Amino acid sequence: MQFCTQLTELDLSNNRLHSVPAVISSLPGLHLLDLTFNNIKNISCADFANLTQLWTLQIYSNDISFIEDFAFRDLKTLATLMIGSNRLSLNRYWKEDLQKLQSLDLANNKLDSVRREDFECLKSLKNLSLPDNQISVIEAGSFDGLTNLLFLNLQSNKLSRGSIKDSVFFRLPNLKTLLLNNNYISYDSQEALAQPPFQHLRKLKTLNIFSQGHKGLRYLPSNLFKGLWSLEELQAENxxxxxxxxxxxxxxxxxxxxxLSRNEFISLTRNIFLPLHVLKTLHLSKAGLQSLDFLINANLSKLHLLHVSNNALSAINETLIQSLPTLIYVDLRANYLSCDCTNAWFVNWTVSSNDTEVESAYELTCNYPNKLKGHKLLDLDMGSCNVDVGFFCFLSTTTLVSVTLLGSFLFHFLRWQVIYAYYLLLAFLHDNKHQRKPRGLQYDAFISYNVRDEVWVMRELLPQLEGEQGWKLCLHHRDFEPGKPIMDNIVDGIYSSRKTICVISRHYLESEWCSKEIQVASFRLFDEKKDVLILVFLENIPSHQLSPYYRMKRLIQRKTYLSWPKPGADTRVFWQKLRGALETKGTAETEHPIGWDLGVI
Known part of the structure; x- marks a missing residue:
């Protein structure tokens, strides 16, 4: 093998090796060794002996579960070690061997924790990747000594809120990228944390915290990002x-x-975004948004890219676009855009703007109204939405002035008539609403009175009519249904009684509810053509003191009126006449009613 002593790169990947070939140790000139995608199970002390010039060692995607102590002792120049996708359960293989290691990849192993001594000797380490393990515990100080670390990947583990205390990241002064996504971190409220976990990472540029378990992060504490003064990119979706x-x-x-995509925001306010004065890219897709008004005056003067697809937006107005002066790209796909005049400006702007690109603008479709659903938004003719602003202002101003003058005239000259008409209409509406519902007669008479006359009702009227004569009366304080609207109780009480007795006094004429009661009773009188209204005057009231609302003389002259006798006078005739009035069936308006004392009406 002497002819191979000058070999610098050796690729033995994708074979069926069950161990590191012995010949490897006889190649001292190797700079790169690739043993990936084999079936190697163990690493011994002899496997990498003599490889003093090796820079990169790739042994991921094997079946390694054991590494002997000092197995890497000769790898004095090793800068990159990729040993992911194996079956390692411990981190303590480095001892003091890999003094120049800069990148360590332990992804997809069976690590369940990180301890203080695991990486303390790797002083030159810049990139540490521990994703796709089962790490749930990180001891305080586990990364102490890694002052050169720039990149830390802890994604797709089992980390919880307690696993990322501020003491874990305390001695990582130069860390630039931290990946914590796909873990189980969550918070119970937005309340400020006593010890924010990232407060010592003052040089961090990128933080990923998206997709935390099946329940999600749930809340972002108000000071969760305290200390991240240099942060430039935050991935917090889902x-x-x-x-x-x-x-x-x-x-x-x-x-x-x-x-912030793939969250379901109930509400967002402009105050949230005010500190982000240099924000250039904002992702809010699939965020449940119905409006973008919270971006208006949110100080996003540097925003270039806005992604708001897959929301429930119906309209984009001019004020919003003007609040984003540097916008060069906006994605509005899959929203519920309205094809009416509310989007006329947006359509014209989309077609004419040379500064901003609307993603797939000619594919945007209408969602409202139903007859235009599915049509292309930009194909619609918005010419009819152009309004002559001057004419509109003239017309609206003229109308406002005319209404104001007319209202002033009516109030000055016909004040009481207007008030009367208002109550008349109100009573009619309530009466019309309830008269369609069939009612049984539960009472002989509904008593309409002012609370200041309650003493007379309770001491004189009630004992005589219910106690002596045996009639069943409907009274406010006793028979109204609790929790039910007052007007509904009034209507139900009147229509559930054969008669309505109005106890008239000056106090009665001043009462709004008494006014409504007499109106409902009047409508029943007119509509049913029955003599159902009995007026009892407790005192003489001159005509000039009666408001026009109560001047019903011409309408009910032929109905029943009674006057309470003066103090000291005999009341027996009064009670006899009242009994007669209650006994009258009054089946038709043409029936001649009993003519009693009409007082001063």
Missing amino acids: LNINSLHPDTFTHTPYLWVLD
Whole structure:
């Protein structure tokens, strides 16, 4: 084998080797040795003896489960060791041998933990890859001494919140890239952490934390990224988070790339993005967005690329685009765009803009209205949406002035008539709503009174009508259904009673609810053509004190009125007349009602 002593590269990959060939140790001039995709099970001390000039050793994708101590002792110049996709369960094979090792790949083995002594001798290490293992524990100080480490890959392990304490990354002052995606890290709230895990990584440029277990990260604590002053790229998609604290990015002012895709945000506000004044790329695809208004005035003056595909956006307005002055690319595919005038400006801008590319613009389709669903957005004629702004302003101003003048006139000259008409309409609407529902008569009379007249009702009316005469009355405080709207209780009470007795006083005329009660009763009187309304006046009220709302004399002159006798007068005639009024069936309006004292109406 003397003729091979000058061999510098040897590729023995994709064979069926079960061990390292003995001839390897007789090739001291090797710089690169590739033993990948074989069936090697063990590494002995003799396998790499004499390879003092070896720079790169690739032995991944074998079946290695054991490495003897000092197996790498002669590899004084080794810079790259790729030993992934094997069956290694321990890290303690390096001892003090690999002093110049710069890149170590241990991906896809059976490592379940990282201990303090595992890498302490690898002072020159710059890249450490430990993905696709079963690591759930990282001891504090496990990476101490790796002051030259730039790249650390811990993705696709079983790391939890407790595995990434700040003490784990304490002595990695030059780390630039940290990959923690596809683990089981989660937080219970957005509350600030006592010891943020990344607070010592002041030179970190790239952080990947996406896809944390089946439940996701759930919450981003408000100070999770504290210390990441130099961070430029954050991959935080698919974390099952629905909101962000306004302080989330206050510690990352130099972020260039932010990916929050595949989260279901309930709401986002502009305050969240205000600290990101140099952000250039924002990914918000599949984020459940219905609007992009939170980007307006969000200080994203440097944003170049905006990815918002697969959301529920219906319109893109001019204000939004003007808030992103440096935008050169936007992806709006698979949204629910409306093909109406709300998107007229966007359509014209998409066609005419030379500064911004809308991804697959001519493939964007309409989702609304239904008759245009599936049509191409840019094929629609938006000419009808162009409005003469001057004419519109003139028309709207003229209309506003006219309405204001008319309203002032009505209020000044017809104030009480307007109020009367308002209550009349309100009562009609409620009455019309409820009269379609069949009701049984549960009471003989509904008593409409003001609370200030409740003493008379309870001391005089109730004992006489229910106690002496045996009628069943409906009273507010006793018979209204708790929790039900007051107006519904009023309508139900009136239509469930044969008669309505209105106890009229000055207090009654001032009551809004009494006004509504008498209106509902009036509509029942008019609609059913029955004598169902009884007015009882507790005091004399001059006509000039009655508001136009109560001037119903012409409408109900032929109905029943009673006046409560003056103090000291005999009340027996009053109660006899009231009994007669309650006994009257009043089946038709043409039936001549009993004519009682009409007072001063």
